[in-house]
Amino acid sequence: MQFQLGEEVSPRAAHRRAQAYCRELQREADVLLRAQGLTQGSVGERLRAFAADERQLYADSAEGKTQAVANMNAALARARPLLRNVLEGADTPAEVRLVPPETEAGGMAGRREGGVYHVDFGAIRSRPKWTLASVAYHELVPGHILQAPFERAAQAPALQARYASGYSEGWATYAERLADESGVYANDPASRIGYLQWMLFRFGRVVADTGIHVMRWSRERAVQELRDLQGDNIAFVSIEEDVLRMCAQPGAAAAQGLAAMRFAELREEAPRRLGARFDARAFHTAMLRHGPLSPPGLAQAARAAPAH
Numbered sequence: 001m002q003f004q005l006g007e008e009v010s011p012r013a014a015h016r017r018a019q020a021y022c023r024e025l026q027r028e029a030d031v032l033l034r035a036q037g038l039t040q041g042s043v044g045e046r047l048r049a050f051a052a053d054e055r056q057l058y059a060d061s062a063e064g065k066t067q068a069v070a071n072m073n074a075a076l077a078r079a080r081p082l083l084r085n086v087l088e089g090a091d092t093p094a095e096v097r098l099v100p101p102e103t104e105a106g107g108m109a110g111r112r113e114g115g116v117y118h119v120d121f122g123a124i125r126s127r128p129k130w131t132l133a134s135v136a137y138h139e140l141v142p143g144h145i146l147q148a149p150f151e152r153a154a155q156a157p158a159l160q161a162r163y164a165s166g167y168s169e170g171w172a173t174y175a176e177r178l179a180d181e182s183g184v185y186a187n188d189p190a191s192r193i194g195y196l197q198w199m200l201f202r203f204g205r206v207v208a209d210t211g212i213h214v215m216r217w218s219r220e221r222a223v224q225e226l227r228d229l230q231g232d233n234i235a236f237v238s239i240e241e242d243v244l245r246m247c248a249q250p251g252a253a254a255a256q257g258l259a260a261m262r263f264a265e266l267r268e269e270a271p272r273r274l275g276a277r278f279d280a281r282a283f284h285t286a287m288l289r290h291g292p293l294s295p296p297g298l299a300q301a302a303r304a305a306p307a308h
Helices: 011-035 045-051 062-083 101-105 130-137 145-155 158-162 166-179 188-215 219-230 237-246 252-277 280-288 294-306
Strands: 095-098 110-112 116-119
Touching: 011 045, 011 116, 011 252, 045 188, 045 219, 062 095, 062 116, 062 130, 062 166, 110 145, 116 130, 130 145, 130 166, 130 188, 145 166, 145 280, 166 188, 166 252, 188 219, 188 237, 188 252, 219 237, 237 252, 252 280, 252 294, 280 294
Parallel strands: 095 116
Antiparallel strands: 110 116
């Protein structure tokens, strides 16, 4: 894990920490699911039931897909004014578009190109409405599309990037949390359930990765643990395929979640250290402007960030 994350950590401690965070996420999801009338079964079972609710699904048609894209762009537009006080790049040009039909037929899945996230809705019936706002924040702003220009401008040495392999996904996962904390779901509790499910997916991967390689879990147990946490598949890759990747790439999935946790820790530490002098916009620019950084590099950048 040290090789993937760029920092020495105890895999067992990381496992326990991710489990505790997932329990917290499930407690929040439980409250919101109950408010939707879903009171029976585990959180994972209720997430599966909510995902099958016909009222939460788009039509598998050109009109349904167009509406889904419009709703993702609307979610992005709602977030921008809420993010401006904490992020210099809140107005970075970015939009969601459908992949061309021939690409969808070829199973290309989503991809980013410049300021555009091309989304693949070939299996739109498995993409409930409430899951998509968090995807917009992860893939566009304040996530990958905001982060990528900083990375290109930094031209970080290859060795720096190699020991920060969790950085990019870590930032995009932190970006989902930043959007939530900025209030994007204040009037949309269903989409906040989607955010919590995505967090259960991302931090459940830390649990599963360390479970396989440190706790000696079988693949079957890892798959079941993830299903219990998040419900059904929500990413383009299935839970089974994701677990196979974890088996082949020890520590890679865990490094992404742990990097996201490090961003959040540093953001929480800075106001305690600086008090009223803390500048959230300057802090986030410092996290981005050097390109991919390992956790020790992020800590150094946070200490050097300008203050009021």
